[in-house]
Structure formats: C-alpha cells, structure tokens
Amino acid sequence: MSVLGCVVYKHNLWLVVVALLICGAGSWVTARLVLRAFSTHALQRIGWSFIAAVVAAADIWCTHFVAMLGFEPGVPVAFDPVLTIASLLIALAGSFAGFVIATSPVTQRLTRVAPALGGAIVGLAVALMHYAGMLAYRVEGIVIWHRGWIAISLVLAVAISALALHLAGAAAARAQDNAASMRASTNAPARRVAVVLALAIAALHFSGMTAFQVEPLAIGGHFSNPAALQALALAVACMAFVIAGAGCVSFLLDDSVRAESVEHLRTMAMSDMLTGLPNRASFNARIDAELARTQDTRKLALIGIDLNRFKEINDLHGHHAGDEVLRILARRLASLVREGEFVARVGGDEFVALMRFNTRDELGDLLSRLQDALYRPVRYDDAEVLSGASLGVAIYPDDATNKTVLINNADLAMYRAKSDLSHSVCFYEPAMDEVARARRSLTHDLREALARGQLSVHYQMQTSVATGEVCGYEALLRWEHPRLGFISPARFIPLAEENGLILGIGAWVLREACSRAVAWSPPVKVAVNLSPVQFAHADLPKLVETVLVETGLAPERLELELTESAIFADRARSLDVLQRIKTMGVKLALDDFGTGYSSLDTLRSFPFDKIKLDQSFVSESESSREATAIIRAVLALGKSLGIPVLAEGIETKEQLSLLADEGCDEVQGFLLGRPAPLSQIVASGQLSLQTDDEQAIQMGQG
Incomplete structure (x- = not known):
C-alpha cells in the first residue's frame, strides 16, 4: 500500500503540523543566516555559512524524521542507525558546501550563477538526505520505488533550492549597491528566501514519499509502539527547535554587536577624541537641525570661543599640559550645559556653543556660565594656569539668514573680542565685516610683501x-x-x-x-x-x-x-x-x-x-x-x-x-x-x- 495513502488515512496529524513548523522555522532562520553570510567577508563568511548549514541540516533532517515518525504503515518499523546518522551528515556537508559556493566571491567572479549553483548543491543534499533516510526506514514488507517520482523529486529539490539561493544572492547584491546595512535590507528578502527554501524541502519530501510504496508481509502481527514513536518525534522536534533557536540567537547577538559597534563608531565620528565633547561634525549636524526648525520662533545664538593663551601654555609647559587643560575645560563646559544648550570642540583651542533663547537675559546667563568656566584657573602638576577666552556671538535670524554667514559672523565677533582686551565677549555688528575684510586683505598683502x-x-x-x-x-x-x-x-x-x-x-x-x-x-x-x-x-x-x-x-x-x-x-x-x-x-x-x-x-x-x-x-x-x-x-x-x-x-x-x-x-x-x-x-x-x-x-x- 502507498505510504501516501497512509498520509491521508493513517497519519498522526499533530506530527504533520510539528514537521511543518520545523520546516518553516528552520527555513526562516537558515535564510537569515545565509543572507548574513553574503554580507560578511573571509572567515566570517565561512563561519556564518557553517552555522547556516547546521541549522539547515537540522531543519531538513528533523522535518523528514518527524514526518516519517508520523506514518502508521500498519506493520512494524525500525531505523538503521548508520544510515540515519549518515543522512544527517549528508545534509550538513551538502548544505555547507552549497552555502560556501553560493556566498564565495571567488565563485561569484567565475560565474554569475554561483548562488544558484550553490543552491542546486543544497537541493541535491536535501534529496540525498531524504533517500538515505528512506533507506534507513525498515518495514516488514516489500518496498516499491517509482522512478518517475524520484526524478521529479530530484528536479524539484535542485531547482527550487537553486531559486532560493539565487534570491538570496540578488538581495545581498542590491544591499551592497545601495550601501545599506544588511540588517535593514534582509527583512523582506529573508521571508521570500525562507518560503522558497521551505517549499523545496516540502516538495522533495512529499514527491519523494509518493515514489515510495510498501506491501506488508505481516498480517495481524505485532506493531510498533505508537507512543514511543511519538515521544521520539517530540524529542527530535525539540532538538530541531533548539538548533534553530541557537542559530537565531547567534544572528540576534551578532545584530546586537553590530548595532553596538555602529553606535560606537557613530559616537567616535561625532565626538572629539581628546575631550569627549561633540566635534565639528556633530556641531554641523546640530546647527543644521536647529536651522531646519522653522516652526521654532525663538532666536538661535551661536557663540564662538577661542582660548586666549593656549599657545603660551603649550610652549611653556608642553603639549601634554595643553591637552590636560583642554580636557579640564571641556569637563567644565559639559557640566554647565543645560537642556536645549549645546557645546562642542571644533578645533585645537576653539569651541562653539548653541542655544535657543527668548530674551537676552537667557543668553546672558549662558555667557556668564561660560566665562566662569573658562576664566577659572586650571591647576596642573601643582601649577596654576589661567587661559581665559574670547567669545563672539552671532544671532539667527538677526545677524544671518543661513549657516555659513552665521558661523562667519560669530568668528568676526570672536576676533574682535580677541583684539579688544577690555571685552571678553563681543556681539556681531555689521561694521565688523568691513574691518575683517580690511584685516584679511592687509594680512594677505603683508604675506606678499615679504615674498616680493x-x-x-x-x-x-x-x-x-x-x-x-x-x-x-x-x-x-x-x-x-x-x-x-x-x-x-x-x-x-x-x-x-x-x-x-x-x-x-x-x-x-x-x-x-x-x-x-x-x-x-x-x-x-x-x-x-x-x-x-x-x-x-x-x-x-x-x-x-x-x-x-x-x-x-x-x-x-x-x-x-x-x-x-x-x-x-x-x-x-x-x-x-x-x-x-x-x-x-x-x-x-x-x-x-x-x-x-x-x-x-x-x-x-x-x-x-x-x-x-x-x-x-x-x-x-x-x-x-x-x-x-x-x-x-x-x-x-x-x-x-x-x-x-x-x-x-x-x-x-x-x-x-x-x-x-x-x-x-x-x-x-x-x-x-x-x-x-x-x-x-x-x-x-x-x-x-x-x-x-x-x-x-x-x-x-x-
């Protein structure tokens, strides 16, 4: 009688559901891991390919085994241990080989269909695993194989698996072309790859089982213990879910590490390495964001800060002393910042501050706090160093209508403060443009005068x-x-x-x-x-x-x-x-x-x-x-x-x-x-x- 008939009339339905869950969950995890392998390099790619192969082998083998344990052929059944183990190893080795070939840049340079070729090898491994497992399935009866269904099962397994990895390779290539992170780009492709991969496993299993028929020899004899087989099926299913879970956890952990690394790199890119304050890139991002807030009716003050005697400190005490002074002043500046205020280091001894304000008193309060922090003596190696600073203030939209002009005007005000020893803070005035242009022109001419x-x-x-x-x-x-x-x-x-x-x-x-x-x-x-x-x-x-x-x-x-x-x-x-x-x-x-x-x-x-x-x-x-x-x-x-x-x-x-x-x-x-x-x-x-x-x-x- 046909085992397919057993599936319809004499099959434990809950084991069928379990097998399908194993197939779906394992395929989804495998798809995510394969896509991750595509996005990595060198040894990492091999490592992810191996993890994907372990999960895929467990998925394929456990789906097949649980489904087989759900059959009730009406005759005693047994499993050959050597062939059973061999079928699992076939699935593992074939999947690993297929994933390595599919994801390797070497094979991709040799042929554009490398992912599909790797998928075909995975499909062939699925088929070999299935038939090795069927050979391990011993029943008291005459086994009849239909060659046509065997051929169909092989074609379906190879073709659909090839399609699955082809889709994975195409998704990875698009992600690289778009310079997008793999985590962001694998959600939809992973679902498609998982569905196709699950279809390949299911198509192979059911078409392969259609090729398998048994004529019982024992009538009314002893039968296998259904409870024992179901317990075994449950144990195998649990192991399958554990392996799939382990693969999923490794993927999630890697995502977490990647996210932390990206955040760390972002922090490094946006922070000054010496002082820990936001750097010039962070300042540019902040001022762009502030200027984009057109609905905010408050004015925006940009304060340029330049230390007065920093070069003197470097020359007299050494650059290590200068670095320590910068760190101490940076800690002071960071500690005085309140909600809505921003301070960054944008150059050697140059800082900037931003704040939204409604009244000049609010701005004056920040300026007072900045002066207090910058003019307090700094103690270093039992010596007392006094730097001081010159502050230049430009206000948007009063003094400028765009970022470039605002920064330039704050610089002009700062240089005026630097040249006027009686004032440590200067606000931008339109006349400063003419004075600054004249000074820049005269400086240029002086440089030319020396050269000529x-x-x-x-x-x-x-x-x-x-x-x-x-x-x-x-x-x-x-x-x-x-x-x-x-x-x-x-x-x-x-x-x-x-x-x-x-x-x-x-x-x-x-x-x-x-x-x-x-x-x-x-x-x-x-x-x-x-x-x-x-x-x-x-x-x-x-x-x-x-x-x-x-x-x-x-x-x-x-x-x-x-x-x-x-x-x-x-x-x-x-x-x-x-x-x-x-x-x-x-x-x-x-x-x-x-x-x-x-x-x-x-x-x-x-x-x-x-x-x-x-x-x-x-x-x-x-x-x-x-x-x-x-x-x-x-x-x-x-x-x-x-x-x-x-x-x-x-x-x-x-x-x-x-x-x-x-x-x-x-x-x-x-x-x-x-x-x-x-x-x-x-x-x-x-x-x-x-x-x-x-x-x-x-x-x-x-």
Whole structure:
C-alpha cells in the first residue's frame, strides 16, 4: 500500500503540523543566516555559512524524521542507525558546501550563477538526505520505488533550492549597491528566501514519499509502539527547535554587536577624541537641525570661543599640559550645559556653543556660565594656569539668514573680542565685516610683501650723551604698500604676530640688519627688536648663531632688544635662551623699561647689558614731576647695577639737557636723527661702507 495513502488515512496529524513548523522555522532562520553570510567577508563568511548549514541540516533532517515518525504503515518499523546518522551528515556537508559556493566571491567572479549553483548543491543534499533516510526506514514488507517520482523529486529539490539561493544572492547584491546595512535590507528578502527554501524541502519530501510504496508481509502481527514513536518525534522536534533557536540567537547577538559597534563608531565620528565633547561634525549636524526648525520662533545664538593663551601654555609647559587643560575645560563646559544648550570642540583651542533663547537675559546667563568656566584657573602638576577666552556671538535670524554667514559672523565677533582686551565677549555688528575684510586683505598683502621684497629696514642713530658720538643704530622695520602707501608698524606688526608671519619677518629683519651692519665704518652696534611671539616660538639662539655665521658680523656688534613681557611667561626658559645668546657675545637690551611688568628682580636675574627707558617718561618729563622722578630713579638704578641706560623719544633740547644732568648714558630720538634708509645715512656722511677687502681684513683681525 502507498505510504501516501497512509498520509491521508493513517497519519498522526499533530506530527504533520510539528514537521511543518520545523520546516518553516528552520527555513526562516537558515535564510537569515545565509543572507548574513553574503554580507560578511573571509572567515566570517565561512563561519556564518557553517552555522547556516547546521541549522539547515537540522531543519531538513528533523522535518523528514518527524514526518516519517508520523506514518502508521500498519506493520512494524525500525531505523538503521548508520544510515540515519549518515543522512544527517549528508545534509550538513551538502548544505555547507552549497552555502560556501553560493556566498564565495571567488565563485561569484567565475560565474554569475554561483548562488544558484550553490543552491542546486543544497537541493541535491536535501534529496540525498531524504533517500538515505528512506533507506534507513525498515518495514516488514516489500518496498516499491517509482522512478518517475524520484526524478521529479530530484528536479524539484535542485531547482527550487537553486531559486532560493539565487534570491538570496540578488538581495545581498542590491544591499551592497545601495550601501545599506544588511540588517535593514534582509527583512523582506529573508521571508521570500525562507518560503522558497521551505517549499523545496516540502516538495522533495512529499514527491519523494509518493515514489515510495510498501506491501506488508505481516498480517495481524505485532506493531510498533505508537507512543514511543511519538515521544521520539517530540524529542527530535525539540532538538530541531533548539538548533534553530541557537542559530537565531547567534544572528540576534551578532545584530546586537553590530548595532553596538555602529553606535560606537557613530559616537567616535561625532565626538572629539581628546575631550569627549561633540566635534565639528556633530556641531554641523546640530546647527543644521536647529536651522531646519522653522516652526521654532525663538532666536538661535551661536557663540564662538577661542582660548586666549593656549599657545603660551603649550610652549611653556608642553603639549601634554595643553591637552590636560583642554580636557579640564571641556569637563567644565559639559557640566554647565543645560537642556536645549549645546557645546562642542571644533578645533585645537576653539569651541562653539548653541542655544535657543527668548530674551537676552537667557543668553546672558549662558555667557556668564561660560566665562566662569573658562576664566577659572586650571591647576596642573601643582601649577596654576589661567587661559581665559574670547567669545563672539552671532544671532539667527538677526545677524544671518543661513549657516555659513552665521558661523562667519560669530568668528568676526570672536576676533574682535580677541583684539579688544577690555571685552571678553563681543556681539556681531555689521561694521565688523568691513574691518575683517580690511584685516584679511592687509594680512594677505603683508604675506606678499615679504615674498616680493617690499619690506625695508630703516635705521635710527643711538648717541652717547657724554661724547655726542654715534654708538649704534636701531633697525626699524618699514612697509611701503604699493597702493596704500606707508603702513605704520603699530598696525601691521600685530597682524604679523596673529598670523605667524612675524617669525619669517623677524628672521628677515635680523639677517638684513646684520648683513648691512657688517660693512659699516665705523663698526658701531646694530640693535634689532625681538617680538614676544618670535622669542617664544622660534629657536632664537640657533637663528642668531646662523645669521652671525652667514653674514660675518662680529657678535659684540649685535644688540637684541626685547620687552619684559616677552620673558615674563616662562622665566626659566627665557633665562636659558638669553644665557645661550650671551655666550655667543651678543648684547641684550631690556626695552620699554618702566612700563608693564618692570621689576628689580628682572634686572637682577637676567643678563641684560642695557636698559632702554620708555619714551613715555621722557615726553612727560617737562610737565610731570612724577615722570621726572621715575627717570631719576631708573638712571640711579642703572648706575647701582652697573647697567647703562638709553633714553628713547628725545625730541627737545630740554629733554636732552635733563638726561645729561641726571647722568644718562645714551639717547635716541627725533632731535638727534629720524629713522632713515641706510643709503640716506651714508649720503649724510654719518656712516661709510667698507669694501669687501676691508671687511675681510676686519674679520681676519677679529
């Protein structure tokens, strides 16, 4: 009698339902795992292929076995253990081989039908498993096989399985082309692949069973124990669900790990690695989102923040100290942010803040909190560092109608705050655009002037009060702009310092002055000013040594002038630099004495050869008793320390007479001579220039 007839008339229906559930659940999990294998690479792909093969083999074998246990042929049945186990191994090996071939990029490069080819191998494994299992199914009767149904079952298994993996491969290719995540792209394709794969298993099973008929030999004999077979079927079904569940859990765990990894990468991409604050990308996303909220009637404030003395901290204490200061300030900023407010680090020492507000008082509260956080001293390695910051505020839509203009205007306001030491916070004003454009244009022109040789050096004499003889000349930088004419050093020197141009300009002035002075007769000193920025950022001793060697100027003829503010920030480093310069034989002058940080300790601790009395005291000496008293005090201090004093800004004979009476050593000012080009000084007869031979003789004698 036909086993198909048993399915209709003598079959345990609940086992049929269980078999179908196994088939559906296992196919769905297998489909998800196969799609995951398509989306991974190298060993991961093989690993997912193996897990998919384990679940598929359990699905195929358990579906077949439970369905077989549900048959009631009316004769005793048994299972050959070797063939039963072999059928499971066939399903496992064939599925693994098929999935590897289907998902491998090597086979996909060889043929575009690689997924279908792998599917066909899986289908063939399903068929071989089925018939090996049927051979293991022993009944007391005559087994009759119908070859036509066997062929049909093989064709159905191979073709439908090939279609299933072809659909999986096409879905994976679309996901890669769309740069979409596999998790997002496998929901609908997984259902289609699962349905087709389940259809392949079911079609093989039922068409294969149609090819199988049994003629019983035992009539009225003993029968198999139905309860025992059902218990076995239940145990097999439980194991099938456990294996499918394990595959599902592995998939879900991988999804969870991937989600965590994606979130971690997103956090890394949107966060500053040093401080943990949101970074520039996060800021751009936030400001775009804020500007897109057209329904929000509140105004949007963008606050640009730039630390004032961060470069100084790096130079004096090292970059590790600078990093620690940034981390500490970042923690302060993060702790002050309230709901609706946003703070990010967008550059080295640059931060930004965003907030929506209804009243200026709300904005003022945030600005107050920011200032408090940024101006509080930072303790680092038992030292106290004070950075401070400049804040520039631009408001949308009052000051700008789009993101680019808003950011630019906040920057303009910030730079205004940076240049105006009396205000740490500046709000954008339309006039700032013109000022900023002019500064940018002038900075560009200054850079071009250095490159094109448009800068020049003028010289102002320094005269001995006692003898009236010229004892030296101070080199003064001048810039004749091709369109704007003479540009005051008070205007372009700060620009050069802000933009780093002062390093190149300062080196050029030093080299130019030394190369000209080497030919002077008589061989008087040349004095060159050093910018605080140049003193802090350049390897000054090496530069001075190089220039002296290149130009051939005797070291004792060079005098470097610097203000106390240049050495105040890091006294230990400054002392080391100045001592290295002194070792070469170069003279050092303390410029603008009497202003700023002037102190007796500076003169006592540092190896200065001259004090330059600031011209402000000289100009007020005829009208201010206090100024006269300061002049006398400085001159007396110089005599007691054995350091000559040079007074600047001498414009009247009365001023010169006062200084002579008080015992001043040297003077400099318009009364004695205005700054002039070297050619004009030579033409006046104050200096003459030696020939190359005379210079060589002088250098040889030196």
